[in-house]
Amino acid sequence: MDYFKELSQLKATLVAVSKTKPESAIEDLYHKGQRIFGENRVTELVEKHKHLPKDIEWHFIGHLQSKKTKDIAPFVHMIESADSFKLLGIIDQEAAKNNRKINVLLQLKIAKEETKYGFEFDDLVKHLDVQKYPNLNFKGVMGMATFTEDTDQVRNEFKNLVLYNNEIKATHFKNDPGFNEISMGMSGDYKIAIEEGSTMIRIGSLLFGAR
Ligand SMILES: *Cc1c(COP(=O)(O)O)cnc(C)c1O
Numbered sequence: 001m002d003y004f005k006e007l008s009q010l011k012a013t014l015v016a017v018s019k020t021k022p023e024s025a026i027e028d029l030y031h032k033g034q035r036i037f038g039e040n041r042v043t044e045l046v047e048k049h050k051h052l053p054k055d056i057e058w059h060f061i062g063h064l065q066s067k068k069t070k071d072i073a074p075f076v077h078m079i080e081s082a083d084s085f086k087l088l089g090i091i092d093q094e095a096a097k098n099n100r101k102i103n104v105l106l107q108l109k110i111a112k113e114e115t116k117y118g119f120e121f122d123d124l125v126k127h128l129d130v131q132k133y134p135n136l137n138f139k140g141v142m143g144m145a146t147f148t149e150d151t152d153q154v155r156n157e158f159k160n161l162v163l164y165n166n167e168i169k170a171t172h173f174k175n176d177p178g179f180n181e182i183s184m185g186m187s188g189d190y191k192i193a194i195e196e197g198s199t200m201i202r203i204g205s206l207l208f209g210a211r
Helices: 004-008 023-031 042-051 066-072 085-097 121-127 151-172 190-195
Strands: 013-017 036-039 057-060 078-082 102-108 136-143 181-183 200-203
Touching: 023 042, 036 042, 042 057, 042 066, 066 085, 078 085, 078 136, 085 102, 085 136, 102 121, 102 151, 121 151, 136 151, 151 181, 151 190, 181 200, 190 200
Parallel strands: 013 036, 013 200, 036 057, 057 078, 078 102, 102 136, 136 181
Antiparallel strands: none
């Protein structure tokens, strides 16, 4: 089944998650018009960026280790998984060194699962000081729902992310029209995510097959 056409016509922006997949698979989709690809490992992303067309917009979507940030800072289009104040500071420094601004999404914990990564909403709202990061463009929020068959739970978690987004926007980005992305929804739950207001979906297995 070829889902690309359908997925690329949705109103949410499609991030094609190409992690673990060969460069040829990315090229195939590139030739169909896709330009935004997502990766979750620094080494793999650096290699793919080196070999593939330079107009690809690479989104980093996995947990980013501080010391590896410098490897993607020169070219990454967006880091969707900014998940700690420490990491925001490092990305800001690396952006400055490269004389560019880096787009980031604030990754929030919304799942019931004990996930290691992501801001707690309360902590983020209380302590985020946007002025501290002059080299970051804050573009919005990202979240991952619990991996479960319980669609009510998934829907509620997406609803929470939207509420969090609205509150963060009101408290920290009132005058910033650029803070407008809600990245939520993967192969198994993107339909619910879009119904709940997703502006950006991250799709891997539906496009590239199971990993
Ligand atoms: C792997 C991954 C995806 C894509 O998952 P699929 O279920 O294959 O669509 C989306 N977001 C993140 C953060 C991922 O790590």
